[in-house]
Amino acid sequence: MQCGRSAWFPCADSAVKQATWFTGTVTVFSAIGVWIATPTESVMRTFIRPNACLASDSPRRKGWKEPPTRPCACLRRAQKLFQKRYLTSYRAFLGELGLILLITFLLLGACADGSSSSVRLAGRPGRWELVRDGLPYVIRGAAGRDRLETLASIGGNSIRTWDAMDIDDLLDEAHRHGLSVTVGIWLEHERHGFDYDDPQVRRTQLEKVRTCVLKYRDHPAVLMWALGNEIELAGDMDKALRAIEEAAALTRQLDPHHPRMAVIAEIGQDKARRLREGCPSIDVLGINSYGGAPSLPKRLSAQGWTGPYVLTEFGPIGHWEGGHTPWGAPYEPSSADKASMYLRAQTQGVMAEMPGRCLGSYAFMWGHKQETTPTWFGMFLESGERTAAVDVMQELWTGRPPADVAPAVHHLSLDAGPVFAPRQTFRATCQSSDPEGKALRMVWVVRPESTDPKSGGDAEQGTPDIPGAIMESGPEGAVVRAPGEPGAYRLYVTVFDDHGGAGTANIPFLVQAEQVE
Known part of the structure; x- marks a missing residue:
């Protein structure tokens, strides 16, 4: 069940807040009603004058006092009337109130699992954390769409996508397994022929951003928005920054309840600095870094970056970063060597900055991928077997290795x-x-x-x-x-x-x- 923002209570941005608001309102007005509608015997004694009920044969008129424990006949009639009319109505009212509160809390329980999440950044420059639904949240993530149950079982809590096309089932499945999702919204690349000098083309892209945000902003699995992925590669950096800022500004307007992140390929000599200056609507810097991941904190400091960042892709050294044969074929590390690279990236590039600037990471690639070879980046084989990289991440996330560790080629x-x-x-x-x-x-x-x-x-x-x-x-x-x-x-x-x-x-x-x- 997915609950969105209420048209009745615009100040409430989740089903939990809506139900709480409704329950509190009912309780307050009920208390006022009870206070008004509940006369007491002392109130009746105040407003029903005792002398008014003294008949000619009353003991009072004959000169002797009525025992204090024996009310006058008029007061007795008033008490009976109170019991008949008011107490009966009051008990019925309490029953109705209890039923209303019961239904409210049942609705609260039904909607709690489907309510939209609220995520914000907390802290100060150089020391940041994510706060999700009021609690600190550290990203222990993987980049991919498959094997979500396995990810949750080894301590992962989040996945990252590169686009938001038809991810309804993915979001639902992630939520069932207790995983959050950094939803990627794909921004086109100049290297694919996209013309950022054409205003109409840019407007069309922003409409796609609008559609994605409006469609998924209330899903409880959404953690943040990742606007673009390495859009600056083989293109004009200024145009890339403009596109990111346009998308981020629109996203902030449509959904102020989830942070906005720009994802770039490494930080180069000045990418972090330029993004900070050119994209004020961006909250978080996402960085895809492989061989350079362990040194990322130091290099970010050199560019003056004090904001929060996420290591959005990391893993083995890239095929563009290592040695090559004389005929240009790259040397691929073994799965055992790759596991050591995941370990160094996570401990030196992520955990060394927690608490600090880093909000967490997404290991790449949670699944299988053909890139240069069929085994370079996949943490699983095409046939489904896991490699040592999965075991390393499990130990980093939970503090315990698996009962049966993957084999190694030395x-x-x-x-x-x-x-x-x-x-x-x-x-x-x-x-x-x-x-x-x-x-x-x-x-x-x-x-x-x-x-x-x-x-x-x-x-x-x-x-x-x-x-x-x-x-x-x-x-x-x-x-x-x-x-x-x-x-x-x-x-x-x-x-x-x-x-x-x-x-x-x-x-x-x-x-x-x-x-x-």
């Missing part, structure tokens, strides 16, 4: 190469382990390098397995035959345990028509 190497002739045979050596000491299942495959590379995380196509490339395999290695077609390839090894955990590693190699020594 070493992967080739006995020759890495440049081979077509169909040349070579051997790969692998060292892996399971923390619980159990046997592991090992899978080897060869795939071409990505032929559809994209920038900024845009969707790209994966590559198929090369049939017949793995000639032999065992617990310590494999015999591989290079493909017959010259080109860039990658050898993957994945180890699986029996409890839904997996470890990954890969190594690039090149096939040339003539072998290079």
Whole structure:
């Protein structure tokens, strides 16, 4: 059940406040009614003059006093009338009042889970916190839409989306699992052909922002609005800031009950400073940072940023940040090495600033994603197994590791190469382990390098397995035959345990028509 702002009580912005307002109003007016409508015996004695009821044969007229415990006949008649008319009505009134209050509290209970949330920033420059429905709130989040029950079960409390298209079911599911949602509203990129010099195009985009905010602002799962994602990449920074400010100003007007965040790709030399100056309607700085996440607090200070920030994406070092082969293929860390990178980013880039400027973080990517390789950023495999990154986040969020930790690949190497002739045979050596000491299942495959590379995380196509490339395999290695077609390839090894955990590693190699020594 979703309850919005009431047309009856415009000062109340949630069902809880509305029900409380209604209950309090009923109680106050009921008390006034009881005070007015409840005559007492002393009141009757005041307004019903005793002498008025003295008949000619009254003991008073005969000169002797009435016993104090024996009221006069007129007063007795008044008492009976009071009991008959007023007490009966009063008891009925109390019953009706009790029924009204009971219905009110039942409605309160029914609407409490569906009432819109109220989120605000509290603190001062350099020391901030989120306050959600009156309580401090630290974001322990993941970026993605899947496996929400799993996220909640390991201590996560929030997810982040990149757009707000058809997220009704997602918001409902998140709310069922006790998760909040930072709702991303996609702002178009110049690198995709969007023309920010066209006023009509900008107006159309703002109408989309309006539609999203009005549609979802009262959903109880909403935590804040993320306006754009890396909109400045390969575009004009000034135009990007103008677009963010226009969207943020409109969002603030439509929904003052949730903070507004701008999400940028790293902070560069002056992005944080320029955003602070150019986007006054933005409350929170969202930063996607990978290799630079551990040093983020220091670099923000160098730009004079004292406002709140959220690490909106973090994880392993990016394929654009590490080493490359002579033919340009990036070296991907193993899943075990990636887990260490998640740990450093969270402890040094987030927890070191809590309390302080950081409000929390969103680990990337809660799910599976093809980007350069099918295993680089996903915290889960395409087949659903979790990697060590999930286990690390669970321990960071709860203080306890899982009962069964994912396995790890510690070493992967080739006995020759890495440049081979077509169909040349070579051997790969692998060292892996399971923390619980159990046997592991090992899978080897060869795939071409990505032929559809994209920038900024845009969707790209994966590559198929090369049939017949793995000639032999065992617990310590494999015999591989290079493909017959010259080109860039990658050898993957994945180890699986029996409890839904997996470890990954890969190594690039090149096939040339003539072998290079």
